[in-house]
Amino acid sequence: MSDVLIRLENIVKSYGPDLDPAVDNLDLEVQRGEVLVLVGPSGCGKSTTLRLINRLIEPTSGRIVIDGEDVTDVNPSELRRKIGYVIQQVGLFPHRTIAENIATVPNLLGWKKKDIATRVDELLELVSMDPDTYRDRYPKELSGGQAQRVGVARALAADPDVLLMDEPFGAIDPITRDRLQNEFLRLQSEVKKTIVFVTHDIDEAIKMGNRIAILREGSEIAQLDTPEAILAHPADEFVESFLGSGAILKGLTLKKVSDTELHQVPILTAPVMREEALKELQESPDQVGLLLDSNGRPLRWIDERALNRTSQPIEKSGRPVTVDLQPEDTLQDALTVMLQSSAGMACVTDRRGKYLGCTTIESLAKLIMSDGQG
Amino acid sequence: MSIATSPNTQRTPLAERLDLIISPLFALTLSLIGVAVWFYSDLDKTTLSILDPEKLQSQLVETISLGLASSALVILIAVPIGILVTRKGFPRLKSFLVNTLGLGQSLPVYGLIVIFFSWLGAGAFTVLVALATYSLLPVLRNTIVGLEQVDRSVIDAARGMGLTARQILTKIELPLSVVVILAGIRTAVVINVGFAALAFLVGGGGLGVTINSGLVNNRDSAILIGAVMIAVLALAFDFLSALAQKYMKPKGL
């Protein structure tokens, strides 16, 4: 992976002779197919740097090379049509339908109507939105998370090699943000774009980036490396203080649920008789079992005490399973769910919600320990 | 200044300053044109008799007094009505007024003056009543809208501190809506001074007489000078009301 797609050479952006330059002599290489995250405190020039790449901001001096071509002086509008751009405010056109929004760049490029329609549906599927439901809706009918999915679909419409994302999930509530991040990682594993991603949130940077550039004022690179390397060996005090405390906990966002060994608890499939269930639980070393519905989706945590205490039907005893994990979720998500769960473990399901197994604190600890030794 | 003023009084400082420059500039330009016509064109006997300075002076006084009197009348009527309908108990009347007052703008003043003439006969009083009726709309509308836009939580806070309804009105609501109400009054003054020029239609005198004589006798210089005088008069009143609006605005708003 040493194929450089974007190269910024000696870039300077200055807003006046008396002011410190916003970007001071920056050299940066982005490799084909990687997610490079620019992260830093506010005012460090990370957004400016991103906007230099599609020339929404023109550099004072220096060169921008994309795919071997010097684009410093080409027509900026034409350049931008080849680069996807996603921003925090999303910026969907409120007077156009979702389909029309997504079709913006293909329209500008003069695609055929039929091709555009096909592409729109394909993209809506890609961002997990039902084309028939959403195609003809207007942006005001979408939630914040849905709007940003459409924003991503719109940026991908003409299949650009490069995607620029400026705090794309910054204005979204934490739960939805988490879901969108995971979905985005899944999407990236399918589309394999070259992505430059700006955030001020170091956790997001660690989770999303193949490489992270930590920037200080003047867009100076304090450290540029993989998240693992940065967490293990911060270059200086600035990076250390920016990472904050709890590097091990932050490392949890780098591992996925699928990295742990799944634990199997006793399984009861509804409908099930009380006696049968009791027998099943007593025969197992585990304290709790899991009640699944007929489609194999987890319903409730059931333990012996809950069964003995009431004469209620089994579907109403125990505690409900409120959240479940998927294999591509991070261990940090897993830890959160486990700590909240009454059973001290979290059940893992596939994308359709079908039960796969459980993660436990022990399996998590084992993974961290082995990592520390290796 | 706009007849159709929306209660949007949020103008930038730059805009406020520009307003105070542009309108005197216009007035000055128009005056220069008027003076040039007066001195440099050949004014025949008819024109000179139309433009008799003594006549012009009394017409000017008539126009101004008509404009001011009708404005005073309007303020006395519209502001209390506006306050009354925004009290509890008149929600339907209030929304009816707000909705129909917009349409009232399309009422032709010309027709209004003539209709009042058919009831009240010739003279300045007829014009006064007609103008008051027409310019009632912006003042009433702005009074209602101004009182309505006062932050409810401020009123709740005042009530919570034990102010009476009357105290809330005089110490909270009116000061907080004065900007919008003044904008309505400014509109009314300009409308009234301007339309007072139509008084000639029903024997009410004023500067319209000069324009009309110019039209009837086909004397362009007379028409022009009459028009310039009316225009400059209205611009001057607008300028003065703008100043008043600027200095009567409570600090902190």
Add this chain to the structure above:
Amino acid sequence: MDFLIGLFEFALSRQGRVFGAVAEHTWYVASVLVSAAFIAVVTGVLTRKNQLAKELSLSVASVFLTIPSLALFVIFIPLVGLGFVPSFIALLLYSLLPILRNTITGLDGIDTGVLESAKGMGLSPIQVLTRVQLPLAWPVILAGVRVSSMLIVGLAALATLVAGGGLGDFIKDGLARLPLPNSLESIWLGTLLCLILAVIIDLILQALRVATISKGIR
């Protein structure tokens, strides 16, 4: 009631003149609104990036609205004579401010994220203007047109004073013949027809609003 019936009979007996005057009046309103909207939108677009130019154009337009209608109707007579032209110019100058103000407000009010993403996707400045800015400002512009239309319908009655025709003719004739029979009817007919025309034009503009504004921003 008797008066209303009389009014109706009066109108019926002069159908031809009534239609003629209504047509003239409507033509004033339509031609003035279209021209004013064009001028205001062009001005708003050209000045959109310059705060001073923006405020300056607003100040000038508001001066026009301050000049009394009689003065504005007659002041151009020495240059263009009597009839349609001076009336058209006066009404045009009158209707500029509401439309211009709303054009500027509409263009200023567009979400910066929308503009940023439009630019970022590679729309050229002209495309940003025609595909994003103007469509999004259009509802506000149209609201300004509506305010102007109310204003123009009433003021166009003054055109008769400079021999410009319109519904004011009925008011002028009635006034001249007062208190002869039918003079009051003539005055009321002219005045009421202005109001009715205003309501009809308002309905048309409402329909235009529904027809031309995307469901996404209505």
